[in-house]
Amino acid sequence: MSDSTLSPPPSQLDQAAFVAAYGEIYEHSPWVAELAWEQGLGPAHDSPAGLAEAMSAVLTGAPAERQLDVIRAHPDLAGKAAIAGELTDDSTREQAGAGLDQCLPEEMARFERLNAAYKAKFGFPFVMAVKGSDRYAILDAFETRLENTPAEERRTAVAQINRIARFRLEARANTRQ
Structure with missing residues (x-):
């Protein structure tokens, strides 16, 4: 709202x-x-x-x-920090809402491979506003965005981070009503 x-x-x-x-x-x-x-x-x-x-x-x-500093502050999606319970409360809720806490072992392995390939190409983690998405859509987005140039992907990551921020602000407003 x-x-x-x-x-x-x-x-x-x-x-x-x-x-x-x-x-x-x-x-x-x-x-x-x-x-x-x-x-x-x-x-x-x-x-x-x-x-x-x-x-x-x-x-x-x-x-x-x-x-890039802000992008790099984000955790990997379905990554080691999530598995270890080291995410911020917001990131934990967002990833769980997209079902990333329910990945099958083969899906986790795919996330790990894509996270590694993405970081090797761009030097920062894959960031996506996952609200309204599921793990299948996120994996598809990973594949598509790996085709971007570094400049395109930095701009895309910034746009996604701004979407995340808006979702977080909306959630805070909705929980206080």
Whole structure:
């Protein structure tokens, strides 16, 4: 529900409180929230859609190396961190929602092979907003995106991360209503 209001309302927070509340929307990258706050937040940013737009503009406009830092902060899908229970709460929910915690051994082996091939080609993990997808669609996307150039894939990963952020903001708004 993009017309709901976030709580606490971003426009009413000082920078420290805003970063404390929203700094983990972008995986281990609170600088995105810091810069979004510095650019100014008004009442239009109190909705998930409004805040997502402001924060995604920060990441999209960041230099490539900073974008790569955010991409690299994401875990592998169905990877070792998931198996070991070392994901953030958001990532755990997102991966479980796509059924990645229910992979058969041959599917896990395929994820491991694709994760390795992807990282070898691009130097960062495969990132996909998995909400609404299942493991089969994710594996297909892996195969397709391995054909991208590094620049195309960086842009695709940033767009996917911005989708993840919007989903996370919507989930927070929906759980507080």
